[in-house]
Amino acid sequence: MSALIEALRRRLPAERVITDELRRLAYGTDGSFYRLIPEVVAVVDDEDEVRDVIALARSHQRPVTFRAAGTSLCGQAVTDGVLVLLGEGLATCRIAADGATVEVGPAIIGAEVNRRLAPLGCKIGPDPASINAAKIGGIAANNSSGMCCGTAQNSYNTLAAIRVLLADGSLLDTADAASVAAFRSSHAALLGRLAALSAGIKADEALCARIRSKYKIKNTTGYSLNALVDFDDPVDILAHLMIGSEGTLGFISRVTYRTVPEYAHKASALVFFPDMDSACRAVAGLKSAPVDAVELLDRASLRAVADKPGMPPLLRELADGATALLIETRGPSAAALSERMAAVLAELARHPLIEAPAFTTDAAEIDRMWNVRKGTFPAVGAVRKPGTTVIIEDIAVAVPDLAACCLDLQHLFARHGYHEAIIFGHALEGNVHFVFTQDFGIESEVARYAAFMDELCTLLVDKYDGSLKAEHGTGRNMAPFVELEWGAQAYALMKEIKRLFDPEELLNPGVIINDDAQAHLKHLKPMPAAGELYAPVDRCIECGFCEPQCPSHGLTLSPRQRIVGWRELSRRKAAGEAPGELGHDYLYMGLDTCATCGLCSTACPVGIETGALTRAVRGENLSSVARMLGRVAANNFGATQALARGALKAGHLAESVLGTPLLARLTGGAWKAGMPRPQPAGRATPAATGDKVVYFPTCAGRMFGADTPEHALSATVIRVLERAGYAPFVPDGIDALCCGQSFASRGLAAEADGKSAELEAVLRHASEDGRYPIVLDASACSLRMKAFLGERLPVYDLVEFAHDALLPRLMLAKKTEPVLIHLNCSARRMDFERKLTQLARACAEQVTLPAEVKCCGFGGDRGFVVPELNAHALRKLAADIPAGCCGGYSSNQTCEIGLTAATGLPYRSIVHLLDECSREAMRQASC
Structure with missing residues (x-):
């Protein structure tokens, strides 16, 4: 293997050939309950790199697995060979002028494609529940579907063209006539054999009819044999065989989809039935009604979410056996939507219901209903025992068989002791998921699971002729049962297809085709308890939904990968093993480069x-000296800030002598271009007239100043508050006060809570026990105090107070130049996107909120300590800066420092934009 690694390092940049133990473990984890640790991870950015990595792996006879997002639930993205991780160079997207098609690379996230298509009123057809994290490569390779796309709009049926690399290094682009012609010449034997297989199937009426019948419902078990009956041209057959092939036949480097309409007018209804049979009979009737989604939830799934905030009270009162359908209908206009709602209600009136159904078009109410559905899977995961894993499987049967099948599943769960199991899914397609928890650390539990799987597969095949896998791909869990579902003749065809494309069996071996009847019971992922410091970590199912939110993902580790590493360290500690190299690497990759932004929790x-x-881990690892210094800083916060101002002043002096680039290099990137000057001690004196509001200038704003005192953050906030008719009151002694956020991020929890308690006492006195609103000028501090105070005092972030209280009172003159806004992680967690955007739009004609920038990665002090985190988090920002942009606005001072350095544009608090535009409005009014 070392020879292969050296060869890979000669071909790829060294940093993209990953061999350290921690990241091999972390990247070798997907959303499934399987684990294989790769020997090496190769990060590839283009087709040529993929081709060369495959060739090198072939020359050393090592297996290759392609990995996009790793949200797979079935183990398709793990290997003990070469893991080829898709880099951002493969995250391409090109939309046709009319939006009818979109050409996408395998590394772009599905939701990002839909975001770009939205202005044209369209989207891609596949809509897996993981679309906010899943990438196109995985969506196409698994033929993933979801709640609305059914079979008509999945990747197979909306494929316009595909570009693939085969195991022998050859390339086929079905959108390029020259590529097709060259491939027909170079691979005549392969195409000839595909044509012969197709002709043979079509001549066999029984086999042909069976294949057509199997794809009348959702089916991702095995290879897409329907390609052999749906098409005559072997190039078309090859293209569609690639869909659902799970990386076992070749590498999908580009997909062109025919898009589907995305209607803006939507309505949803949550409808309750007395029993499963009644609900499923209604589903059969709704098949011909104008519905876009019909989700089934059994009584157990409804019970699992009944106590969650915002759930309908009826969920707690339903009798055993009650079943719900969540129905959505859409239309191109309000009138069309009304007609569709009426048609659906007319169909529902034919069935017994617990209460009269009603549609809503209110977006918040629709979200509340869909939270019932979305909360089912995590509800089981959240209450499982430490050390167990969550298993979610998906099957499909003909809609007339749905009720009987669901009842059989419930009996099967009870017989095997899976009493927590729930059933939900896409009823309109006869496609349901079931979820239960499983302990793979106990031999008897593995045997119980094996017996359950055997009986489940036999039931579905023999009684219902159903799909063992409906939309998640085959994966490792169902690979041993592919022949059971399809029969020997069809399975032999699949094995021949594998041999045709991958005769050396090096592409993702063991997935789809696996003759080991016990394969689904091997390489099971351990889930050691690791929640001693933070209990919720044991609930992690390693799905990867968190990753697109994380600023360090792709630099070091994502949240899921941090948990994977921490679980292994916890296991070693419990076993008395040394942490080793993994423990050393975790200090930087797991701790130092975590921005602790919390955005992972939102996904x-x-x-x-x-x-x-x-x-918590930072706090556990603190030395006695670090703890002592933390206590000293907390107890002498005014002096600490004075020292920081002195250091900042010294930095500016050094910059004047050495220049910015040299000083930045000498400080390892800690010194930034456009670094603010120190704010002089003292505070602005507010006026005494107007509606009283308590204003607490946060410590970053008190430390970092502006070119002139009147442009300092606190002075600007006071000026705008007064302009809006408020009388801001700044408490005494603020230089010694802090919300505690800076201490909490370093793991000094006691000191952080102490500072928060000090601030609470001061704010309570200043606000007369909450009589007056309290405004903080940094979102990170606002979030901290909101969480600390609960409902005890009315604390407002400057963004929300400006939106709710200042906008109605201010006259604003709009800027003609475009402006940027940055929704920092704390504002994002407080759900202020709409408010920040509306503030900016009240002040500027053109406002840009870069969609692919979440947390800026500055993380309080991380931007100074590990500046590469800030740079990585903002790497995509430059592409979204509009021409003529005059600057950017946010609501965290340190975030603004990093944003200024990254863009060369001045970033300031949103209050500066309000100040400028309200001042200009007053000037215009006086003219």
């Missing part, structure tokens, strides 16, 4: 904030 199905784990 996590079970709400885990990996930053909280990082803070």
Whole structure:
């Protein structure tokens, strides 16, 4: 293997050939309950690199697995050979002028494609639940579907063209006539054999009819044999065989989809039935109604979410056996939507219901209903025992068989002791998921699971002729059962297809084709308890939904990967083993480069904030000296700030002598271009007239100043508050006060809470026990105090107070130049995107919120300590800066420092934009 690694390092940049133990473990983890640790991870950015890595692996006879996002639930993205990780160079997207087609690379996230298509009123057809994290490569390779796309709009049926690299290094682009012609010449034997297989199937009426029948419902078990009956041209056959092939036949380097309409007018209804049979009979009737989604939830799944915030009270009162359907219908206009709702209600009136159904078009109410559905899977994961894993499987049967099948599944769960199991899914397609928990660390539990799987597969095949896998791909869990579902003749065809494309069996071996009847019971992922410092970490199912939110993903580790590493360290500690190299690497990759922004929790199905784990581990690792210094700083915060101002002043002096580039290099990137000057001690004196509001200038704003005192943050906030008719009151002694955020991020929890308590006492006195609103000028501090105070005091972030209270009172003159805004992680977690955007739009004609920039990675002090994190988090920002942009606005001072350095544009608090535009409005009014 060392020879292969050296060869890879000669071909790829060294940093993209990953061999350290920590990242091999972390990248060798997907959303499934399997684990294989790769010998090497190769990060590739273009087709040529993929081709060369495959060739090198072939020359050393090592297996190759391609990995996009790794959200796979079935083990398709793990290997003990060469893991080829798709880099950002493969995240391409090109939309046709009319939006009818979109050409996408395998590394772009599905939701990002839809975001770009949205202005044209269209989207891609596949809509897996993981679309916010899943990438096109995985969506196409697994033929993933979801709640609305059914079979008509999946990747197979909306494929316009495909570009693939085969195991022998050859390339076929079906959108390029020259490429097709060359391939027909160079691979005549392969195409000839595909044509012969197709002709043979079509001549066999029984086999042909069976294949057509199997694809009347969702089916991703085995290879897409329907390609052999749906097409005559072997190039078309090859293209469609690639869909659902799970990286076992070749590498999909580009897909062109025919897009589908995305209607803006939507309505949803949550409808309750007395039993499963009634609900499923209604599903059969709804098949011909104008519905876009019909989701089934059994009584167990409804019970699992009944106590969650915002759930309908009826969920707690339903009798055993009650079943719900969540129905969505859409239309190109409000009138069309009304007609469709009426048609659906007319169909529902034919069935017994617990209460009269009603549609809503209110977006918030629709979200609440769909939260019932989305909360089912995490509800099981959240209550499982430490050390167990969550298993989710998906099957499909004909819609008339759905009720009987669901009842059989419930009996099967009870017989095997899976009493927590729930059933939900895409009823309109006869496609349901079931979820239960499993302990793979106990031999008897593995045997129980094996017996369950055997009985499940036999039931589905013999009684219902159903699909063992409906939309998640075959994977390792069902590979041993492919022949059971399809029969010997069809399975032999699949084996021949594998041999035709990959005769050496080096592309993702063991997935789809696997003759080991026990393969689904091997390489099971351990899930050691690791929640001693932060209990929620044990709820992590390693799905990867968190990754697109994380600023360090792709630099070091993502939240899921941090948890994977921490679980292994916890296992070693419990076993009395040394942490080794993995433990050493975790200090930087796991701790130092975590921004602790908490955005992972906003995407996590079970709400885990990996930053909280990082803070706890940082605190555990603090030396006695570091703890002592933390206490000294907390107890002498005014002096600490004075020292920081002195250091900042010294930095500017050094910059004047050495220049910015040299000083930045000498400080390892800690010194930034455009670094603010120190803010002089003292505070602005507010006026005494107007509606009283308590204003607390946060410590970053008190330390970092502006070119002139009147442009300092606190002075600007006071000026704008007064202009809006408020009388801001700044408490005494603020130089010694802090919300505690800076201490919490370093793991100094006690000191952080102490500072928060000090601030609470001061704010309570200043606000007369909450009589007056309290405004903080940094979103990170606002979030901290909101969480610390709960409902005890009315604390407002400057963004929300400006939106809710200042906008109605201010006259604003709009800027004609475009402006940028940055929704920092704390504002994002407080759901202020709409408010920040509306503030900016009230002040400027053109406002840009870069969609692919989440947390800036500055993380309080991370931008100074590990500046590469800030640079990595903002690497995509430059592409979204509009021509003629005059600057950017946010609501965290340190974030603004990093944004200024990254773009060369001045970033300031959003209050500066309000100040400028309200001042200009007053000037114009006086003319």
